[in-house]
Amino acid sequence: MKRLYVSDLDGTLLNQQAQLSDETVDVINRAIAQGLDFTISTARTPTTALKIVKPLHLQLPVMMMNGVLVYDMATKKYLKKEVMDEETVMVLLGLIKTRGLDCFLYGLTDDTFCAYYDSVESTSLNYFRNERIMKYDKKFTEVADLSLVAGKDIIYCMLREPKEKLEGFYRELSVVKGVKTEFYADIYSDEYYMLEIYSDKASKKEALNYLRARSHYDSVISFGDNLNDVALWEASDCFYAVANAHPEIQNMAHSVLPSNEEDGVAKYIEQVMQQSKEME
Template sequence: MNILYISDLDGTLLNEQMRLSEETIRTVNAWIGAGGSFSVATARAWDSAGRVLERLDLRLPVVLMNGVFVYDPVKREYLVSNLLDNETARDVIEGEERLGLRPFVYTVNERQQFKIYYKGIFNASEREYVTNRLKTGDERFRLVEKLDIPPDERVMEINVMGTEQELAATRELFGARLDLTCHFGPDIYAPGYCWLEINHARATKRDGVAQLKRLLQPDRIVCFGDNLNDLPMFEIADEKYAMGNAHPLLKEKATGVLATNAEHGVARYLQTIIPPAPRDKSCGTA
């Protein structure tokens, strides 16, 4: 039986330092080397996900930005894209700014050049996010006075960070729109703050995993997650495992609860399973 294992990154496969532990690297690579099917589904773009995953021998497509993209890291090719039209994006940006929020606007052009436009750093969540990304060499950030969308760029996501109370009006304003998806959840790196990421209606981990299912034709899907944006992925999986550090709602929906991300929970789970028989290396996307 071909079982596809799919893991979230932050709070799940990554430890509290936003890195893969040595145990996780050894275990996942051994699993893949023995013929296991392993992928990730993350809120990160490849610019940041690729850096933290560079030591994994990933051979299958991955889900990025909560389903905005399905990306083949072997061929370095975007297989699926779910982008906002710029008129809708401007409507969201203007609505959030009227509510006193400071959006981060993520764009891409036809040459696959990615940028993040923002007006500054105004709270601890924004500071943690921007500082960490810049420290790792992320070159996407553009500090601007006005959030104008260049005509040759498309918007992938609009993200605001604040307290749950600060984001409540925006969630109410855009949460019911059928042309949008609102991903809301706590910032695991800045306690007391939340993120509200607004994307195309089809940009969910459920839709991204459905695309992986279509492309790879597994018999079963097993997934691992910790935060609210993983709930759509849980809906489509045959088995779903919440981390010990997961949000209570994920634990309620989960097939089981694993050790925490700090305790290498995904790796420890894989170690309990007999590795599959080696596959013909000519198969897949390698």
């Protein structure tokens, strides 16, 4: 039976410092070397995700930005991307400005990833941008107005504010055609929520189904922790939550593994490899 193992990053494979532990790197790399098919599915952008997973010897395509992008680790090319049309982006920007909010727009043109912003007055987004620049050398491009780049293959819109500042806008987005949303607590902050908006043709489920069909996998086992991992659960034959996962995710899971701080996913993978060895 051909089986694929897929893990979320933040809160699942990564520890609370948003890093891969030495144990996780060692276990995953040994498993890949022994023939286990392993990849990741994350909400992160290519700039940060690919740097974080660099210690892993990933050979399969990875899924990023909640399934908006599928990237081939072997060829360093994007296999799949879902773009929002210009009219939809303009509608989003109008709603965001009307509510006095700020956002980042992410685009992918000719395999070049771009992060755009205009006059960001949001303390939260400024902190987020500065942290990404310092930690990952992520490039942000300032424009006079985000509407000027609405037609540049925009794939994602991201907001980060206290929950009460975003939840009304989140509800309003339910009537906007052509978009899908994820609204969940930032696991690295008790104060902020993430609101991510992207094409309704994309999801972690759609990206995983694409990989499954592309390589003819008989089954998929996945791992997650947060509400945006519901789509992983939907596309998997078996889904495991880590002990630090959101209660709803734990209730959905086939079983609950040790937490991300305890290398729960790596421990499970190691157990799988041991059982495989004993059956030989």
